[in-house]
Amino acid sequence: MMNGQVQDEVRRLAGLSDIRSAAERGAALTSLWPLTDAMMMGNDAKYAENLQVRESLVIAHALTGLDVTRADAEYVYEGADTIPGRPQDIVDALLAANDACDAAAAYRSQADPTVFADVAQALGATWNAEVAGDIADTIQQASQLAAGSAADEIVGNDAAGSDAAEQGTSSETRRVASVLAVYALAAATMLRQSDAGQAGTAGACAVLLSLNEWCDSVSLPRLFYSPQLLSQLLDARATNGDGVADVFVAVIAQAAEAEWEQHRTDVLWDPKEAKRQAKEADERRNKEELSAKFSK
Known part of the structure; x- marks a missing residue:
């Protein structure tokens, strides 16, 4: 994965409109970090819990084909x-x-991609030693590529000077675009590696959970795939020929942006402000109902 052609491909993908649009949302999010406000820190903790509930729901649906409800996922998450x-x-x-x-969270304390084999095992996927090794190698190479690409973008942005400013492209947006492009290439590679090991849907879900932990290590916000987007991503594994990466990018960028x-x-949700807006909406609705009543 680490060669001049791959680096050129990262630059090309980072310049695609879908990636740039998602990167703008990503930069707006990362601009809030590091969080210091107690309210936002609490909101972010709730977001993380909610994300795991949503991930477990989508995975359970993908593995069983059954109608998994939000209540199901919350009950199990709570024990x-x-x-x-x-x-x-x-x-x-x-x-x-x-x-x-x-199992994936073990990557946070020690960035050892071999732990991701445990993620596959937890989901019942079969990654043999060769597949597990290939996936671990891809993660390591992606980390190196992400670091190099991000550094290149920062240097390039500094060199561009006023031109970059005139284009309204911040260095952080460029960094996020580059790392998201690396994510897309890594995802395409790992999904195919898992598929080659006949790990099926469970293996694909293990790849995506593993990549979310990797995202944290390269300062890229986590992604989430709805059942529809997950299905599209799984279909993309069968794509061959030129433009393979673009097929993955179309799905990944959509998931990232949303x-x-x-x-x-x-993170920015303010319960007091939400309560005030709800009260104003109620008052406005009551006035409209009274006005309609007396106008008859």
Whole structure:
């Protein structure tokens, strides 16, 4: 993955409109960091919990094909191992998804990509030693490529001077675009490596959970794939020929842009302001109803 052609491909992907649009949302989010406000820190902690609930729901649905509800995912996240009236297959899949999230979190304390084999195992995916090694190598190479690409963008932005400012492109937006391009290439490679090992949907979900932990290590906000986007990403594995990376980028950038916008909204949420706006909306609605009543 580390050669001149790959670096050129990262630059090309980073310049695509989909990546640039997502990077703008990402830079708006990372501009809030490091968080120091207690309210925003609390909101971010709630976001992280909510993200795991959503991830477990999507994974359980993908593994079982059953209708997994938000309530199912929340119950299991909070510690339930059975849910009255609900299929045990759903509960077991949710338990496995949460175990996989916990296994992936081991990467935070020690950036050793070999731990991601445990993520696959938690989901019941079969990564043999060769596949697990290939995926670990891809993660390591992606980290090197992300660091180099981000540094190149910062230097390039400094050299551009006023031109870059006139284009309205911040160094952080450029950095996020470059690292997201690396993510896209790594995702395409790892998904195919897992697929070559016949790990199926479980293996693909393990790849995406692993990449989210990797995102933290390179200061890229986490991504989330809805069932629809996950399905599109899985379909992209079958793409061959020129433009393979672009197919993955189309899905990944869409997921990134939506999630990063939501993450920023969640972090900035002010309960007092929300209550005030709700009260104003109620008062406005009451006035409109009274006005309509007396105008008859």
